[in-house]
Every structure is written in structure tokens, then in C-alpha cells.
Amino acid sequence: MEINILALKEYAHNIRVLYVEDDESVKTQISIFLQKFFPTIVTAKDGVGGLELYKKAEYDIVITDIMMPRMDGIEMSRKIKEINEEQIIIVTSAYNDTEKLMELIDIGVDKFVMKPIANKPFLILLYNVAKSIRLAATNKELESKLIAKAKETAQILSFLDTPIAVVENRRISMMNKAFSSLFGFSEIDEIALADIETKISGRSKCEGDIIERLEADPFDIHKVVIKDHGDNMTMRTFILRHAVLQPTKKYLLSLIDITKLEKDLDVLSKKLHTNPFTGLPNKETLAEVGGELIKRGGEFGSIVFYIKNLEHVIAWHGKEKGFDVEKTAANELLYSIEQAHFDKKPFIANFDKNFYVAICRKDDAKRVGELIASLDVTSHLPRHEADTNETVHSGFETAILGEHSFGSIDEYFAKLKQKYEKIVF
Numbered sequence: 188m189e190i191n192i193l194a195l196k197e198y199a200h201n202i203r204v205l206y207v208e209d210d211e212s213v214k215t216q217i218s219i220f221l222q223k224f225f226p227t228i229v230t231a232k233d234g235v236g237g238l239e240l241y242k243k244a245e246y247d248i249v250i251t252d253i254m255m256p257r258m259d260g261i262e263m264s265r266k267i268k269e270i271n272e273e274q275i276i277i278v279t280s281a282y283n284d285t286e287k288l289m290e291l292i293d294i295g296v297d298k299f300v301m302k303p304i305a306n307k308p309f310l311i312l313l314y315n316v317a318k319s320i321r322l323a324a325t326n327k328e329l330e331s332k333l334i335a336k337a338k339e340t341a342q343i344l345s346f347l348d349t350p351i352a353v354v355e356n357r358r359i360s361m362m363n364k365a366f367s368s369l370f371g372f373s374e375i376d377e378i379a380l381a382d383i384e385t386k387i388s389g390r391s392k393c394e395g396d397i398i399e400r401l402e403a404d405p406f407d408i409h410k411v412v413i414k415d416h417g418d419n420m421t422m423r424t425f426i427l428r429h430a431v432l433q434p435t436k437k438y439l440l441s442l443i444d445i446t447k448l449e450k451d452l453d454v455l456s457k458k459l460h461t462n463p464f465t466g467l468p469n470k471e472t473l474a475e476v477g478g479e480l481i482k483r484g485g486e487f488g489s490i491v492f493y494i495k496n497l498e499h500v501i502a503w504h505g506k507e508k509g510f511d512v513e514k515t516a517a518n519e520l521l522y523s524i525e526q527a528h529f530d531k532k533p534f535i536a537n538f539d540k541n542f543y544v545a546i547c548r549k550d551d552a553k554r555v556g557e558l559i560a561s562l563d564v565t566s567h568l569p570r571h572e573a574d575t576n577e578t579v580h581s582g583f584e585t586a587i588l589g590e591h592s593f594g595s596i597d598e599y600f601a602k603l604k605q606k607y608e609k610i611v612f
Contacts, residue, residue, distance in 0.1 A: 190311060191314075195313065195317060196224055197321075198317035198318050199225045199226075200226065202248060202317055205229050205250070206218060206228060206250045207232075207236070207237035207249070207260065208250075208251070208252045209233055209254075209256060210252070211232075214230055217304060218230055229246070233256050233258060234262055237251060238258065238263050242270070246274075248275050248276075251264060251278055251279070253279075253280040253282065253284075253287060261287060268294050275316055276295075277300060278291055278300070279299075280299070280300075281301070298312060348365045349443065349444075350363065350365040350425075350441065351441050352366045353438070354380055354437065354440060355435070357398075358378065358380060359378040359382075360437070369413060369415055370383060371416030380397065401429045401438075409428070410427075410445075411424070411425050411427045412425075424446045425444055426443040427440065428443065459471065465516075465517040466514065467521075468534070468535070469537055470537070470539065473534075473536035474596050476536070481596060481599060487547065487592075488546070488550075488551060488552025489552070489599075490586070490587050490588070491543070491585070491603055492544075492560075493542055493583065493584055495581050495582055512564070515564055516562075519562055520562060524555075529548075529555075533547035533555050542607055552587050553587065556587045559583045560583055560584075564582060584611075585610075586606050586607075586609065588606050
């Protein structure tokens, strides 16, 4: 077995060792060897001294010889085990005395090194011991964190209106007030799991046997739609989660309300994919639509266009009035497209500031371009508060993209920009 020295040092970086040996030369030699890996090495020359040191401090590993004056290693190990039966003890001995070894095993010592100590076997033993100590410490730390987290979670749940129920033998054996209110049950009702299943509908993947579905796909997100009997029969969306309560084989069900979250995500998605001033799909949405068409490998038509005289409106009336013109133009454009009754309605997007793109069927490109170019966008803008409105007539300058197929969305966008720059400049 090859030893990873760096790993050993990492495992041993905070391990304390008590080394008990009556032979000074051996003690010095082994202590120097141990100091290469362990930060704290405390030594004693016999069992009495070793036991006194052990009582004053905590040690992760005790290494001891057997034959020593005043108190031998066996007696010291016995007394240490009486203090801490989990203490790791490594015994070094020049004697292969079966009776002494059996006595040590009886008191719980199971790690031995024969003298003279060979570096490699000793190193392997130290590596395995240090690794086991680190793993035990890590597990203990994780266990403490889990216990603390469980207590914290229990406290949090006590303040939340999260519907919770326990299922046993396909019956609800316990439920909180939020759960009973959601489904319209009394907390003292005898409720079968089937009574819950019949009330779950909509987009749920959990229709039918809930437990069977949850167990079959434990890592899936199970979304359920439930009619809330405690809130005027409002349809609400939840994430249904479960856990097996071992060893009883009971199941804990919890319902996390995501109704508002889904609505907020829908609103956010629209905002992220829409230009806030024109209300048209933005560049990101155009990338999705164009990317999908390119991926399919088909041909399609594209028209690049912009609002003429928009910069003059902004210069004379300000940005806000410029936004009004853009909004009016977008509404007029969408209305005209709708009234034209294309077999496949063109997709209109706001690529950038006063930079618009229409995607349509290849054969419809000319007609779409002519329709856009024919529009007269009329906006009524006040010159001053006391003056009458100034009527601004504007329209769209258009250009049809000559290409109809593209290797990537980046290539498509580059062609759009080239065409736009030609008609603007």
C-alpha cells in the first residue's frame, strides 16, 4: 500500500499523540518520526507518567510499549479504557507473547506494532488511524449540524403555514391545521389517502397513488394543483414533498405553496423577454425564436426596419415623448399585422434602440416589408403645456434581408446589423 504523505499530514494536522516508552533512544527516534506528521507529541517514560498525563489532557492517539517499570502498558491501557473506552491505543512490543496480546484485545486494544519498528508498516497504521479519526470527527460534525438544522427547521415550521401530514397504512394519522384547512377536513376526521388523491388535479404528475408515484420518482419535482377549501375554493399550486419516517414506514407529506412564485416568475419572464417601452419581444426573445428556426434548418424571411424622424422627436420633445412615439408605432404595427391575416403571422421584435426585426415565411417577406413601409405612424405631441398639440407623422424605413438560412444565431444577428447600418447610414 502506497501512502499519500500529504493526505496523512492533512488528516493528522490537529491530532494529539501521547507516546509512552521507557527506552530513551527508541522514544527519541520515534518521537522525531511522529513529529513529521502530528503537531502535538507528548511523551512519558512509564505507565504511571503516561496515565497522569492522560488524565490532564485529551489525546486522539495513545502509543505505548508493554514492558515498562512502575506500570506496564497493559495496566495503563486498561485504566485509560476505563476513562474512555473509545480511546485509540497502539501497542508496540518486542515480544510476541500471545497471552499478553489476548489480554490487550480483551480490554479493547486492537492495534499493534512489532519492535524494532519498521517505518512503512508503522506509517500505514498511522495513516489508517488518522484517517479514521478525521472521518469520525467529520461525521460527528455533520451529525451535530444535522441535529441543529433539524431543530432549526422544526422551529421555522412552527411559524409557517406549511400543510403537513403523516401517512400510515394509506391513512392520514396526523395533519396540521394548514393541511386540514387546505383540503377541507376536520382535524379529528378519519381520512384515507384516497381522499387526498381525489382532490389533487391539474398539472400534477402525482394523480393516482401518491406514495407510489413519489417513491418511483423520489428526485423529481412533483407539482400539484389543489382547490383550497379554506380560501373560497381558489386553485393553488404546490410542490409535494415526502420523506420516509424510518423504521416505522410512515410517510411525511409536505406541501410548499408556489402559487405566488409561479405568477411572479411569469411576470418576470415577460419583463425579461419584452422591451419595456414598446411592449415588443426583445433581443433575447428574438435570439430564442431565431435560434430555434436555425436549428430546424429551414429558410425564413427577415425584414429590418426603424422609425423615421424619431431622433428629431426626441431632440425637440424629450425622451419620454420619443417613447410615446415608439409605443404608438408598435401598436399600429401589431394591429396592421393582425388585420393582414397572414397564414403564418410574422414575429416582430425590438432588436435594439429604434431597431426592429420581423421574421416571417420566406414567401411572405416582400408583402410584410411593403406593409410595414406603408404604415403612417401619427403621434400627437404638445409643443408646450399652453399650446395645441403638434401632429407628428412618421413611418418605417425597411429593408429585406437577402439571406434566408444561417449557420448560427451569431451569424444571423451579424447580417441583421449589417443591413440595419446600410439603411440608417
